[in-house]
Amino acid sequence: MEFDFSSVLTQMLAVEEPAPLALDIRLRLSVMNFLEFAIWGAWFVVLGQYLNTLKFTGKQIGSVYATMALGSIFSPMIVGSITDRFFAAESVLGVSHLIGAVLLFAMSRIRTFPKFYFTALIYALVYSPTLSGSNAVIFGNIPDATRDFPTIRVLGTIGWIAANLAQKLYLKPGEPMNNKPLVLASAFSAMLGVFSFFLPHTPPPANPDPFPFLKAVELLKDPSFATFFGISFLITIALAFYYSFTSLFLEQKIKVQPGNVGPLMTIGQWSEIVFLLALPFFLDKLGMKGVLVVGMAAWGLRYALFAAGGPFPLILLGLALHGICYDFFFAAGFILVEKTAPEAIRNSGQALFGSLTYGLGMYLGNEASGWVNQFATIEVTDPATGQTRRETDWRRFWALPCVGVLVALVLFALLYR
Numbered sequence: 001m002e003f004d005f006s007s008v009l010t011q012m013l014a015v016e017e018p019a020p021l022a023l024d025i026r027l028r029l030s031v032m033n034f035l036e037f038a039i040w041g042a043w044f045v046v047l048g049q050y051l052n053t054l055k056f057t058g059k060q061i062g063s064v065y066a067t068m069a070l071g072s073i074f075s076p077m078i079v080g081s082i083t084d085r086f087f088a089a090e091s092v093l094g095v096s097h098l099i100g101a102v103l104l105f106a107m108s109r110i111r112t113f114p115k116f117y118f119t120a121l122i123y124a125l126v127y128s129p130t131l132s133g134s135n136a137v138i139f140g141n142i143p144d145a146t147r148d149f150p151t152i153r154v155l156g157t158i159g160w161i162a163a164n165l166a167q168k169l170y171l172k173p174g175e176p177m178n179n180k181p182l183v184l185a186s187a188f189s190a191m192l193g194v195f196s197f198f199l200p201h202t203p204p205p206a207n208p209d210p211f212p213f214l215k216a217v218e219l220l221k222d223p224s225f226a227t228f229f230g231i232s233f234l235i236t237i238a239l240a241f242y243y244s245f246t247s248l249f250l251e252q253k254i255k256v257q258p259g260n261v262g263p264l265m266t267i268g269q270w271s272e273i274v275f276l277l278a279l280p281f282f283l284d285k286l287g288m289k290g291v292l293v294v295g296m297a298a299w300g301l302r303y304a305l306f307a308a309g310g311p312f313p314l315i316l317l318g319l320a321l322h323g324i325c326y327d328f329f330f331a332a333g334f335i336l337v338e339k340t341a342p343e344a345i346r347n348s349g350q351a352l353f354g355s356l357t358y359g360l361g362m363y364l365g366n367e368a369s370g371w372v373n374q375f376a377t378i379e380v381t382d383p384a385t386g387q388t389r390r391e392t393d394w395r396r397f398w399a400l401p402c403v404g405v406l407v408a409l410v411l412f413a414l415l416y417r
Helices: 005-014 023-044 047-053 058-074 079-086 089-109 113-139 145-165 180-196 212-221 223-252 258-308 312-320 322-340 343-375 394-415
Strands: 377-381 388-392
Touching: 023 089, 023 113, 023 145, 023 180, 047 058, 047 180, 047 223, 058 113, 058 223, 058 343, 089 113, 089 180, 113 145, 145 180, 145 258, 212 223, 223 258, 223 322, 223 343, 223 388, 223 394, 258 312, 258 322, 258 394, 312 322, 322 343, 343 377, 343 394
Parallel strands: none
Antiparallel strands: 377 388
């Protein structure tokens, strides 16, 4: 039997490369992703500092941060199940961000805890669906997800960085944190609300599942998946301490000027870009379990450095570890579900992982961090002036999540196969 070279060549040439992404669509999707995360980054990092100036307690600060996690739990069940069935994704983004702009501006004017908390909760319910909605717009309009998505998603990280660097423009040196980050976020939200109506049309899916994560319970029949999901849930409780109180720690303990805290913390996002691009290399060299172990260990090391309280270069190292902490745990976790879950329930698995980590785990962690911060904070009287101030024992505060992460790491290393 002769080898028909011409036939093989014809078949090879018949395999078409995905069409290039049109520049117009790339620009619109990139601007959308930039603003999506600029909104969040503008206020979320420094919110603890601002609430501290309003004399909110540590428990109250933790509770406010927990509203975003509550949004991640309930929005897929309430808002997502409705909008995914009846409305185009770009329309949902537009309306959500316009409402969000009003709520963020309202938050900038509120000075009492009950009103601030419930306004933040409503905002979380409005904003959380836009995270999945923006991804729906991207995936619905790019020809090759593997090739095109990373180059668009990275604009979100850059948007987060830009929003934090902008604090240098509106906060004077030595000035306490004020409501301007919320006002900036409101402006970004209004911009994206209007811009969303000019995004490519992305109709709702034909047969959406209103409660997709319920199907993912099937994954828990596998011992390895049960271990992975369980440990991920537990460790995320400890991870929430970083998001709630690092900005206040840098201001109070490390004596970073309030207006420099947000820009300084962008070290973590620059690191995130590097390690996100390097993640495939490390997955190849270390394997999935090795990458997850390194990611968890990085969280433990970060908390140990924060508990030590200095010198300053070690604090910078703790911030720079964010690339490993985030990419080697969250990003790798989503990849693990994508690669190993049965195709029929793959999306369900992603929903369950997100609900357990970004949702329930972060909620419990934010609430716990508030309680721990309040426990570690005492009233101190200045003998010279007679004035009292609140002072936090940050070593005690960071030691608890450090121990929690290390316990979860040992359990994962022993139980996960």
